[in-house]
Amino acid sequence: xxxxxxxxxxxxxxxxxxxxxxxxxxxxxxxxxxxxxxxxxxxxxxxxxxxxxxxxxxxxxxxxxxxxxxxxxxxxxxxxxxxxxxxxxxxxxxxxxxxxxxxxxxxxxxxxxxxxxxxxxxxxxxxxxxxxxxxxxxxxxxx
Numbered sequence: 001x002x003x004x005x006x007x008x009x010x011x012x013x014x015x016x017x018x019x020x021x022x023x024x025x026x027x028x029x030x031x032x033x034x035x036x037x038x039x040x041x042x043x044x045x046x047x048x049x050x051x052x053x054x055x056x057x058x059x060x061x062x063x064x065x066x067x068x069x070x071x072x073x074x075x076x077x078x079x080x081x082x083x084x085x086x087x088x089x090x091x092x093x094x095x096x097x098x099x100x101x102x103x104x105x106x107x108x109x110x111x112x113x114x115x116x117x118x119x120x121x122x123x124x125x126x127x128x129x130x131x132x133x134x135x136x137x138x139x140x141x142x143x
Contacts, residue, residue, distance in 0.1 A: 008100040016101055017109070019094035023060070025113060029086040030121070034129045040073025040080055045136070051106040058096055063089045063105065065114040069122060071134065081131065083122055087114045115139040 048068045069083040119136045127133040
């Protein structure tokens with residue numbers, strides 16, 4: 001089956017972005033679990049993420065960004081710390097936005113918006129869990 005859907009060009013994406021306004025960024029869900037059996041001296045940290053979107057109406061959209069952090073000692077089998085969060089970024093647009101816009105937005109703009117919130121959340125929650133606060137690295141921009 002052939003896909004006849006036209007991909008959005010970089011220029012078209014930029015034009016659509018000019019009409020986008022950020023309404024809000026907020027946390028919708030979170031969980032954190034620490035394994036206190038042994039606090040490791042050094043950690044291996046893995047961060048995964050996934051995105052989704054839905055239209056509230058023809059001009060307002062909610063983009064969801066889920067992060068999953070797993071940290072464990074270098075010689076350990078069990079995770080020392082698990083953190084799961086979901087952020088919602090609500091935007092308004094002068095134009096109707098399609099799936100191809102959100103595919104680009106999710107790879108480029110969305111992480112630049114949500115990752116600082118995720119970094120702050122992990123640092124804060126780990127400190128509140130009475131373990132050495134984790135400072136996550138800066139984000140490396142994808143394509």
